[in-house]
Amino acid sequence: MNVTEAVTSRRSIRQFLDKPVDKSILERVLETAQRAPSGGNTQPWNAVVVGGDALKDITAKIKAKAATAPMGENTEYAIYPRELDGRYEEQRRAVGKDMFQAVGLERGDKAGRIAQMAKNWDSFGAPVQLFTYTKKYMGPPQWSDMGMWLQTVMLLLREAGLDSCPQEIWAMYGTYMRELLGIDDDHIFFCGMAIGYRDPDAAINNFDVPRVPIRDAIEFRGF
16 A cells, blocks of 8 residues: 555544454554654654553543533643634534434434444444543644654554544543543643544445645645
């Protein structure tokens, strides 16, 4: 698989097969991903990779937390800016609408939509979670570096035949996630990432996720 194939075949998978992931593959992917770029070679990313009974324990505890605080608790950063508008907000709403339609959930089916979103806590059936965090004093450039590292990990997973779903939703309970993972107060929790093998037949893994044409986002000068 070349880079273009990895990029174009990568998508956020929301239904995984009940198939284990070999630890040696994850180690190889993460070792290679250390070559991701970062400003001044700071490499600000840190992560905890969780599977097996340890993941089952976190899953059970976060479900219990979500039941008592469904709107989140002690979120450590804004997942979306309050000022999100224009095409940015339109794109966010559109992909949510298309996702729900793909699994037959109408706009008025509030209970069904809540149940679908709750599948995040089960990692959509994936056997592995990668939880990412960094030092609290890190700024936007270092958060950008974390994003580049995560993208590198996701593309290398595709090369290895695996799939992923980055999940910022775990940050709704940022402080609690740090507690569950044993991360001290000098750090901030960023996100989770479900890792496994996609269910190729699941409708939620096959709806179209459009991207804006480059003319709407990119400007060329001097050509």
